[in-house]
Amino acid sequence: GAGVSQSPSNKVTEKGKDVELRCDPISGHTALYWYRQSLGQGLEFLIYFQGNSAPDKSGLPSDRFSAERTGGSVSTLTIQRTQQEDSAVYLCASRPPGGPQHFGDGTRLSIL
């Protein structure tokens, strides 16, 4: 497709389980970002990747959160030992050189 694709659209899991969220950016976009949007809040930056450079992990809230970007394309955000406060919408965005960020539809994560 032409846009940023995220999967799954919705994920419900039990507290303590690990989850993986996937982001497929727009082809040719060199930068990729993950944000978290808690209920009624704005977007909180988590991590971003730029080409082959080391990712900026400064927004990750704890060491239970990690992300990878394989081959400069698809990215996976992993949350280990999920907690109820991890419930949120996780949004991915990609950006071409010099252009604005384009967002996916997000993954709504619910921790029971």
Place this chain on the structure above:
Amino acid sequence: AQTVTQSQPEMSVQEAETVTLSCTYDTSESNYYLFWYKQPPSRQMILVIRQEAYKQQNATENRFSVNFQKAAKSFSLKISDSQLGDTAMYFCAFMKEEGNTPLVFGKGTRLSVIA
């Protein structure tokens, strides 16, 4: 660190009327970008308009325009001839010009367009 403040949690406007959403920001950067994003219930963040800080001319996209006051660090969004499809959350966002730094978002304004 940069901060973005949207002081209006909720607003409403009659269809076909004009509404202005407020945004202020704080930064020590001289070169940066400002954005307004729209988020309908579908969750997707849609870029409405962007402004380069070095440009004095206010950006315009059809019914959407901004009032950018760099000295006052103010970046308001005006929606003219409001339509029911404009109902959404609106987020103001800041990005440094240098590198591919992430967006810094305000907490959003929920806009309801009333028929």
